[in-house]
Amino acid sequence: MNRATPDATLIDAAVQDALRTWGHEPTRLLQVLRQAQEPLGFLPPAALERIAAELRVPIARVRGVMAFYSFLYPESPGAYRVLFSDNVTDRMRGSKERMREMSQRLWVEAGKVSEDGLVSLDRTSCTGMCDQAPALLVNGRPVTNVDAVRASQVCDLILSRTPLDAWPAELFIVEDHVRRRDVLLDDPMRPGDAIRAAFARGDASGTGPQATLDEVKNARLLGRGGAGFTTGIKWESCSRQAVTPRVVVCNADEGEPGTFKDRLLLNQYADRVFEGMTVAAYGIGASLGFVYLRGEYRYLLDALHATLDRRRREGLLGGAIGGREGFDFDIEIHVGAGSYVCGEASAQVESLEGKRGIPRNRPPRLAEKGYLGLPTIVNNVESYCSAAQIVLHGADWFRARGTSRSSGTKLLSVSGDCERPGIYEYPLGVTVQQVLDDSGARDAIAVQAGGPSGKCIGQDEFARRIAFEDIETGGAFIVFDGSRDMFEIARHFAHFFAHESCGFCTPCRVGTSLLRNLMDKISKGKGSQHDLNTIEELARLLHNASHCGLGESAGRPLLDTLQRFRPAYERRLESPAVEPAFDLDGALDRARRVTGRDDPGAHLGEA
Amino acid sequence: MSEPLPTFRLDGNDVTFTPGQTVLQAALAAGRHIPHLCYHPEFRPHGSCKLCTVKVNGAHATSCTLPARAGLEVESATAELDAERRMMVQLLFVEGNHFCPSCEKSGHCKLQAVAYDLGMVSPRFDHFFPDRPVDATHPELLLDFNRCILCELCVRASAEVDGKQVFALAGRGMGKHLVVNSPSGLLRDSAIAITDKAAQVCPVGVILPKRVGFAVPVGQRRFDERPISAQAKDFAPRPPDQKGP
Numbered sequence: 001m002n003r004a005t006p007d008a009t010l011i012d013a014a015v016q017d018a019l020r021t022w023g024h025e026p027t028r029l030l031q032v033l034r035q036a037q038e039p040l041g042f043l044p045p046a047a048l049e050r051i052a053a054e055l056r057v058p059i060a061r062v063r064g065v066m067a068f069y070s071f072l073y074p075e076s077p078g079a080y081r082v083l084f085s086d087n088v089t090d091r092m093r094g095s096k097e098r099m100r101e102m103s104q105r106l107w108v109e110a111g112k113v114s115e116d117g118l119v120s121l122d123r124t125s126c127t128g129m130c131d132q133a134p135a136l137l138v139n140g141r142p143v144t145n146v147d148a149v150r151a152s153q154v155c156d157l158i159l160s161r162t163p164l165d166a167w168p169a170e171l172f173i174v175e176d177h178v179r180r181r182d183v184l185l186d187d188p189m190r191p192g193d194a195i196r197a198a199f200a201r202g203d204a205s206g207t208g209p210q211a212t213l214d215e216v217k218n219a220r221l222l223g224r225g226g227a228g229f230t231t232g233i234k235w236e237s238c239s240r241q242a243v244t245p246r247v248v249v250c251n252a253d254e255g256e257p258g259t260f261k262d263r264l265l266l267n268q269y270a271d272r273v274f275e276g277m278t279v280a281a282y283g284i285g286a287s288l289g290f291v292y293l294r295g296e297y298r299y300l301l302d303a304l305h306a307t308l309d310r311r312r313r314e315g316l317l318g319g320a321i322g323g324r325e326g327f328d329f330d331i332e333i334h335v336g337a338g339s340y341v342c343g344e345a346s347a348q349v350e351s352l353e354g355k356r357g358i359p360r361n362r363p364p365r366l367a368e369k370g371y372l373g374l375p376t377i378v379n380n381v382e383s384y385c386s387a388a389q390i391v392l393h394g395a396d397w398f399r400a401r402g403t404s405r406s407s408g409t410k411l412l413s414v415s416g417d418c419e420r421p422g423i424y425e426y427p428l429g430v431t432v433q434q435v436l437d438d439s440g441a442r443d444a445i446a447v448q449a450g451g452p453s454g455k456c457i458g459q460d461e462f463a464r465r466i467a468f469e470d471i472e473t474g475g476a477f478i479v480f481d482g483s484r485d486m487f488e489i490a491r492h493f494a495h496f497f498a499h500e501s502c503g504f505c506t507p508c509r510v511g512t513s514l515l516r517n518l519m520d521k522i523s524k525g526k527g528s529q530h531d532l533n534t535i536e537e538l539a540r541l542l543h544n545a546s547h548c549g550l551g552e553s554a555g556r557p558l559l560d561t562l563q564r565f566r567p568a569y570e571r572r573l574e575s576p577a578v579e580p581a582f583d584l585d586g587a588l589d590r591a592r593r594v595t596g597r598d599d600p601g602a603h604l605g606e607a
Numbered sequence: 608m609s610e611p612l613p614t615f616r617l618d619g620n621d622v623t624f625t626p627g628q629t630v631l632q633a634a635l636a637a638g639r640h641i642p643h644l645c646y647h648p649e650f651r652p653h654g655s656c657k658l659c660t661v662k663v664n665g666a667h668a669t670s671c672t673l674p675a676r677a678g679l680e681v682e683s684a685t686a687e688l689d690a691e692r693r694m695m696v697q698l699l700f701v702e703g704n705h706f707c708p709s710c711e712k713s714g715h716c717k718l719q720a721v722a723y724d725l726g727m728v729s730p731r732f733d734h735f736f737p738d739r740p741v742d743a744t745h746p747e748l749l750l751d752f753n754r755c756i757l758c759e760l761c762v763r764a765s766a767e768v769d770g771k772q773v774f775a776l777a778g779r780g781m782g783k784h785l786v787v788n789s790p791s792g793l794l795r796d797s798a799i800a801i802t803d804k805a806a807q808v809c810p811v812g813v814i815l816p817k818r819v820g821f822a823v824p825v826g827q828r829r830f831d832e833r834p835i836s837a838q839a840k841d842f843a844p845r846p847p848d849q850k851g852p
Contacts, residue, residue, distance in 0.1 A: 356776065356779070361672040502780065506655070506698055510699070511698060514732055
């Protein structure tokens with residue numbers, strides 16, 4: 001199973017197969033790279049050159065795109081690529097210990113490939129399995145609840161070179177963990193119901209698709225991905241553009257650490273998601289549809305394709321949908337390749353165009369010029385589910401739940417220190433305390449609502465509400481109890497943002513790395529008051545001057561924890577004034593490792 | 608009689624603009640300087656360096672990409688914004704390897720000029736000291752990536768003016784870097800010519816012609832003569848040409 005040197009015929013077959021699926025379109029570059037890599041394990045130079053020639057794009061662009069996405073590899077990551085999910089929730093459940101054990105057993109250092117090319121071991125950003133942490137991916141397939149027994153089992157299978165398809169199926173089971181249902185998860189609607197309702201509404205009022213737009217607008221549905229923009233207004237502004245075709249994009253790039261509710265919707269409610277997209281297409285007059293599925297959810301792809309095929313057979317996708325002449329709409333699924341910033345709508349559109357996922361300058365807004373310059377709407381998975389319900393049951397029905405400013409229900413992904421992690425659906429306006437009580441979180445000291453880019457709230461704020469007028473959230477709800485060190489959690493988030501910054505703008509590209517380094521310095525006991533001031537200043541700069549939401553929020557977990565848990569920082573400070581960053585003894589570390597020494601003589605002692 | 612041109616307010620003064628201009632373009636055309644690096648008068652605004660960040664009606668905004676509108680209240684020359692800009696210039700200095708005293712571009716370098724102008728006296732943050740090997744393979748041009756600020760002007764010039772796509776970007780975050788379009792990845796094997804716009808547009812010292820070092824003595828160079836903030840009009844938008852930066 002050594003995949004270090006795939007021969008020319010293998011490369012040729014892989015590239016041909018990808019081109020058969022995606023065609024020779026430069027806009028499909030990312031998908032071609034991703035699919036060609038699947039049988040090869042990585043993208044050797046010959047494959048890149050071949051793809052560049054076939055798509056007629058500069059080789060530098062191909063290399064540039066490859067190097068942007070974490071899951072595209074220029075060199076072999078071994079026959080087995082083990083990636084530990086690295087969210088705080090994974091660490092809280094022992095991922096570091098499991099990784100250390102596997103590193104020993106497999107005789108491979110983290111971040112490297114074993115000498116025989118069999119296996120590599122590394123970390124990756126949150127894989128969306130926080131309710132069954134710690135989790136890992138083996139060649140892209142999720143293994144959850146990785147305790148010591150399971151870690152050892154995985155090692156056995158790798159060392160015996162058992163092909164992945166022959167691994168016990170129970171290793172790959174992903175639980176849905178639905179803990180509380182409300183109207184969204186309990187809705188018995190069947191495929192086609194909302195589409196027929198949209199037709200009926202338009203026919204009855206004589207306003208056609210406008211009736212769908214009006215209903216979604218009147219429902220005051222706010223974007224469920226976290227940004228909270230009014231969905232109906234977005235749709236209407238797109239529908240007013242003269243240019244066609246128009247485009248409907250479903251953002252299934254659920255990358256915010258701690259969020260996993262879209263995983264449930266895509267797994268159990270895929271029909272509802274596609275129904276919502278189709279209703280949106282009817283409303284705005286779109287004919288092109290895309291789902292941007294995060295690479296970590298690649299394991300759901302085949303089932304999603306099967307659902308799309310079934311809907312095509314049922315006349316709910318494709319030409320003349322629901323028997324309506326002229327209503328043509330279809331959906332294509334693009335799979336991401338490990339990049340958090342691609343969850344940002346305009347970066348996602350760039351990625352759909354086969355490019356590096358860099359957020360665009362606005363104006364123009366995507367509703368005017370989106371995918372390939374076409375009017376485009378991008379909405380979250382859950383937003384489409386809610387939209388389908390609104391069209392079926394009406395705006396008044398929707399507004400009957402939630403608060404006056406935040407209508408409807410919201411799925412929360414609850415994880416961390418609680419007895420029952422999983423998906424909870426609540427009417428918006430639920431208090432943090434209620435969620436803590438329901439999930440069996442006994443001595444919570446803090447909740448990270450909305451993930452690292454959201455808000456860290458302390459005990460005295462647990463009476464606050466999950467709603468767009470109070471605590472906005474895309475759904476992540478990570479609980480921390482008194483045993484947790486809030487400084488280390490903030491430091492972990494600083495690492496996350498530095499890893500995921502796209503690098504386009506100065507403040508985020510450099511600022512996130514400086515914040516990470518400053519947090520590391522404090523963690524080593526080398527920090528000073530001066531460093532805390534610098535952190536605050538950098539975090540403010542990121543908020544004020546960054547290009548997109550990633551940079552804007554990258555400093556927030558540090559500011560939030562500095563405000564609420566300052567002693568966690570201050571007890572680590574070496575001196576009250578200034579401490580140099582350069583660590584003289586630390587500089588000898590590499591020499592110590594090379595020589596295998598760690599005796600007192602190999603250290604610069606205090607004496 | 609033609610309508611008078613619309614205006615917005617910049618630091619309390621009226622600035623006229625022609626519709627389609629951005630705030631930065633209009634300000635420079637009016638001789639009002641707003642610090643910037645990735646903007647170039649012959650190219651569409653890019654919005655990446657963020658030095659031109661201003662406050663518009665109280666909120667931060669990138670002035671090079673923000674369309675000018677009548678009645679906008681724009682603040683630029685404030686202590687708060689200059690402090691933020693100074694910090695961003697410091698970020699650029701510690702991100703790369705910048706040794707002004709030995710750099711051929713000293714005095715012609717916009718990064719250096721902006722740093723002087725904003726009163727930057729130290730890099731402040733810890734240097735990253737990245738390992739960025741130079742590419743000296745081309746007979747006429749040197750690529751010194753140590754000085755790259757990732758403004759993408761060479762990428763844009765090669766694609767939009769030269770029609771060659773010699774440069775591209777790879778990686779992300781702090782790993783983002785400039786790459787050359789050739790099978791070997793070396794400039795020698797690329798389609799670049801010394802007469803290309805891409806060879807002339809670098810605002811810092813990455814792309815340099817060989818064998819013309821220090822033809823103009825340091826001390827008599829563009830930004831030695833006058834600070835960059837006194838040269839606003841030279842950065843007013845203009846149609847693309849083939850003559851120099």
